[in-house]
Amino acid sequence: MTAAARLAAIDSLPATELCGRAETALAALVDVMNQETVLLRAGHLRQAGQLTPDKTRLAQDYVTLARAIQRQNQRLALEAPAALEHLRTGHDRLATQMAENLRVLATAKTVTEDVLTDVAKTVGQQDRAKTYGTAGRVAQDPNAAARGIAINRAL
Template sequence: MTAADRLAALESLDSETLCARAETALAALVEVMNRETTFLRAGHMREATALTAEKTQLAQDYVGLARAVQRVSARLKAEAPERVEALRRRHESLATQMAENLRVLATARSLTEAVLTDVARSVGATTAPKTYGAPGTAQRAQSETIQGLSINRAL
């Protein structure tokens, strides 16, 4: 089934069913984003990362439903105006939740990057020689010592 077929199938649902499915998908997406934000605030990066696949799938589901709702909005407003209004308010709360989630993600990334940079500097500082050679000058680092630390900045 193509994306166009899936969208057409969603558009053909009755108003109550389409709105209910969109609300359910939206609630699930907000819930997983709340869990991710909570994990990130607590510094539990692995637990937050474990939610990525679920969050991605829920976001894809919601986007498909939101497109269907948007394409048949005139029919939905005529047949179920209160459901459409409730869905609009919940969608606005998703925007607020996403902004908070992105802020926390940026903070976690920045903090992680700062910690790793400090570790790299510390490791590099310990490889410098701390003794003098025979002519009274600092000895050069030998090639066997640690030359640096590789940091994967993808978060």
């Protein structure tokens, strides 16, 4: 089945079924994001990272259905106004959960970077020569602080 055919099939769903599918996808996405937020707050970065494939799939499903709802908005407003309003409320919950999730992700990223930077500085200080140079000071190599340690800022 082509992408156009899949979109046409979604667009032709009965109003309550289309809204119901979108609501189900939305609830699952909010749930996964909440799980990820809880794991990140607890410092379980690897477990949170394992939720990424599910979160990505659910987000794609929801966006596909949300776009169908946008395309069919007039029809849905006539045929299922209560379901459409309930879906809008759910979308507001998603926005709130996404904001919280992004805040926690940014905090985790900052904490991770700070820890890695501190480790790099400590390792660099241990590798530094402990002899005096010609000026009577301990020689300091500014490049030694991060030797052998890389920080991935893609989180």
